[in-house]
Amino acid sequence: MQETRLDIDRIQAARRMIDPIFLDTPLYRCEALEPGLGCAVNIKLETANPVRSFKARGTELVASLLADSGSRDVVCASAGNLGQALAWSGRDRGLNVTVVASRHATVAKLDRIRALGARLELVDGDHELARARAAAIAQHQGIRLVEDSLDIETCEGAATIGLELVDTMPSLDVVLIALGGGALATGVGHVVKALAPGAEVICVQPSGAPAMTRSWHERRVVTTDSTDTIADGVAGRYPIPAVLDDLLVVADDAVLVQEASIIAGMRMLLGHAGLVVEPSAALGIAAILEDRDRFAGRHVVTIVCGSNVDMDAYQRWVGA
Structure with missing residues (x-):
């Protein structure tokens, strides 16, 4: 191959x-x-x-590596499932998780992100606008941006x-x-x-x-x-x-x-x-x-x- x-x-x-x-x-x-x-x-x-999806397999890797490095702040864009998974994995490792999502995302997913202790920021647009906003937050605050599918840990998980x-x-x-x-x-x-x-x-x-x-x-x-x-x-x-x-x-x-x-x-x-x-x-x-x-x-x-x-x-x- x-x-x-x-x-x-x-x-x-x-x-x-x-x-x-x-x-x-x-x-x-x-x-x-x-x-x-x-x-x-x-x-x-x-x-x-x-978290009722496969996404935590990847966020477990991301959160473990961040915790081991001493980093505590992380942001991602999500249609809902990645955000829930990162919130769950981050909560157990003392991370400060920010999730950016579309205001039009599934309400049940947004509610679960909040319940898991993440900070949730909503944008007036689709997932691609959420991706851009998450990248801007990461750059401005100097924190880790988790990009689903691009970050190899999400694929490995x-x-x-x-x-x-x-x-x-x-x-x-x-x-x-x-x-x-x-x-x-x-x-x-x-x-x-x-x-x-x-x-x-x-x-x-x-x-x-x-x-x-x-x-x-x-x-x-x-x-x-x-x-x-x-x-x-x-x-x-x-x-x-x-x-x-x-x-x-x-x-x-x-x-x-x-x-x-x-x-x-x-x-x-x-x-x-x-x-x-x-x-x-x-x-x-x-x-x-x-x-x-x-x-x-x-x-x-x-x-x-x-x-x-x-x-x-x-x-x-x-x-x-």
Whole structure:
């Protein structure tokens, strides 16, 4: 495999630094989903932890390194899940965490960030404006800026999911990975391609937030002027060049799915697996729904990456 920014030895070391409460999340075959999807569906449940998303695997590394260095102040931009994770990891290590988010972010995510003790600053714009504001705060105050997907620790933390997949599923055919900034896709993808090279790595993004997928297909950074998707956790507009370079090495394909398929995936996960998930976590199921023939008869893993959802919106979407 061509080189990426990641390294298997560092990822193995990362697993030893992460609080075990975030490791070894459930991985199981969900037979109830299979009649409707036509393939063997395996769920990697990254919501079974205190912050209900995979993001703490990376923030555990960031916060540990900061605490060891004596630094106490850190800022990040977040659609919600990274902010919660950094707040949780920072609280346990005595860090002063500032999170910048859009005023339009999911209320449940913002409330949880506050409850975990972080300082929350809201901006009147989307996630890209929050990224710019977080960078300005870091520069002005001279503190650590955590940039999701660009900071290698966020990718290494996510990559530990890949270690657990290949350790548990030797007959893995396909991994479906939600694609936003790219930490999850590049991290898991790197491990799968290094340790289970016969498995196909497919990234999935909403058609209403296609920047990284378009960039992967065109092999250059493609930006968009806006996003229009309920999957707020993956709704970026400006791909990071270094992350795209990694994604070009580890991903076999990147696909876009429609909003109706995302909602159908959320309904299936609720009805057949008993899982309440945020839209980003249903992207893998949406991909199967839109191309059943591609996955027919194969052993597929979908990473259910988050369950921090506004319940009023969720009930409107799924009719629960």
